Amino acid sequence: MQCPKCKIDHAHRSHRSGLVERLGSLIGYYPYRCRECGHRFLQFRYASPPEGPGKHLEAEREIKSTRLRIRWQRKKRIVLLYGFSALLFLGFLYYITRPGTFSGN
Ligand SMILES: [Zn+2]
CATH class of the missing domain: 1.20.5 (Single alpha-helices involved in coiled-coils or other helix-helix interfaces)
Structure with missing residues (x-):
């Protein structure tokens, strides 16, 4: 998963915390955390992979x-x-x- 902040493919699924992330997971958005810059973001899980x-x-x-x-x-x-x-x-x-x-x- 690519980090939207530093554009490095080093983000991994993170644990859900808080109401927003819990609700987000219900509609397919899961929290990710970048191991490069530590940026946390929600990403739609069914997004198509970058490879064609x-x-x-x-x-x-x-x-x-x-x-x-x-x-x-x-x-x-x-x-x-x-x-x-x-x-x-x-x-x-x-x-x-x-x-x-x-x-x-
Ligand atoms: Zn990053």
Whole structure:
């Protein structure tokens, strides 16, 4: 993070202190402190990084799509598991509601 005062890329996230910084963090502004000059400032956390689009972005996109794929596979497994247990449950219901099972005759 670049310091707005000395323009040196040496500012780091600082601890929130005071009402303004607490409220600021709610809308995305976080306190930063420059290690060069000690200047404190609020910075929007989702500000785009200074580096331009390039290979970095492409790799990020690939990672994101891979993550999505893995998440989808996981979801599919969960759906299958739920479907299977629902079938088991239905089978169990059918078994216990079948006439003659618990009629005690
Ligand atoms: Zn500074």
